[in-house]
Amino acid sequence: MRTSHSFLFALALGALFATGCKNESYYCDEDGCYYCDGLGCRDVDPPERPSCRGDFDCSTGEICTTDGCVASGCEGDSDCPDGTVCREDGLCLGPTEPVPTPTPGTCTRNSECVDDLVCIDGVCTEEPDPCGNGSCTCDETGVCDSGFFCIEGECRAEEDVCRFNSECGDGRTCLDGQCVTGCGATSDCPAGATCEAGFCVEEPPMTGECTANADCGTGRVCIDSACFDECSTDSQCGAGRYCDAGRCRLDTLPDRCTSDTQCRFACIDGVCRTPCDNEDECARVDVQFTFCLEGYCATTNEATSDCATSADCSAGRECIDGICR
Known part of the structure; x- marks a missing residue:
């Protein structure tokens, strides 16, 4: 009986230390990945993958897929996290995992993006300066989140909306929550504005003119299929305009003080x-x-x-x- 037990124990050890499994080692084969030590081997599963809506939700070196954020760009197994090997298209996946479909979050307009994302340079991404309902737009109902007003189809924060001329400074009038400048012709208005009913108002964007920044030319950015002058500071936009979420806009903001x-x-x-x-x-x-x-x-x-x-x-x-x- 003792001999029988020893024989069974030897068989068990043989199973534990199968081909490729050595003391204090890690390896992968076509069936999976394993850690081995003096007591045997155990399976190593692929790391948990955070869900994502597009590549922008993933860390550097990862892409968004139908299975979450996956490490990409590998050239060999050593480039991949434990539990995965370098598979098709340079993706780090478990040896038996099905290859997921990439979901980079590409788009041509805001309506193609999920949740509160907006279309910038052909990719669904978070609004750089979100307001109200995320996309900063409001429909014909004029409904915005609390603390925001619907102005010209855009949800604006209360501090960005005027009520009286006294909030606009010299030479400007508070019209429908916006501080506007009087004009006799469009030539009296800043770039990107037109003269309507005696006031300078922002020209509506020409939607459908772009799908990526490259369609707009140097110094311009594609946002929701329309081209805008790109900026990072107000000084880049010129007189009468300011930098709003990376694009130059007509300055209709009230003059606010802080002290x-x-x-x-x-x-x-x-x-x-x-x-x-x-x-x-x-x-x-x-x-x-x-x-x-x-x-x-x-x-x-x-x-x-x-x-x-x-x-x-x-x-x-x-x-x-x-x-x-």
């Missing part, structure tokens, strides 16, 4: 205000100030405002300086 030092008197809720005790004090500062409202001078429109954006007005009317006209 009292930027104002003549005080910075209140991002706007320069004039403290007061009564209307007479306000009139001496500026004839436009006709009210002392909650301790600060206000214009008539500020005191009797009936709209924040044109959506608050009846059909055919627009919100200008806080009043439907």
Whole structure:
């Protein structure tokens, strides 16, 4: 009986130390990958792969596939993490794993992207400066997330929306939440803007003109199938424009303050205000100030405002300086 037990033990050891399996070793064959030590061998599974929506969700050296982020670009098994070998197309996969389909997240317009992604240079990616509902757009319902307003089909953060002319600075009017400059012709407006009804407004993008940056020419970027001037700083965009999420836009943002030092008197809720005790004090500062409202001078429109954006007005009317006209 003792001989029988010894024989069975020897068979077990033989199975544990199969071909290719040595003490303190790691190897792979057509059936899998294994770690071996003095007690035997154990299977080594491929590493867990995070789910992904496109290559942008994966680490450097990985691509997005239907099976998650997979290490790619290998030339031999030694280039791959434990549990995988170098397979077709330079992908690191387990010896018996089916080859997944790459899903790089390519696109030609935002509607082809999932979740809150937008199409930039032919690839679905996260909005560089997300706002509201992610893509920063709003449909005919004009519905945006809390704290955002629908302006010209775009969800804008409250701090980027004006209500009164006083928030726009000299020479600009608050029209439908945007600080706009008056004009007599398009030549009076900054690049990328046109003169409509006496005000400079941003030209609508020409969708369908590109699928990648290369289609737009030097210094331009393809976003949602339209070409824009590319930028990283406001100074690259020229007068009257600013850099928004990598593209130059017409500057319709209100003049906001962050400290009292930027104002003549005080910075209140991002706007320069004039403290007061009564209307007479306000009139001496500026004839436009006709009210002392909650301790600060206000214009008539500020005191009797009936709209924040044109959506608050009846059909055919627009919100200008806080009043439907």
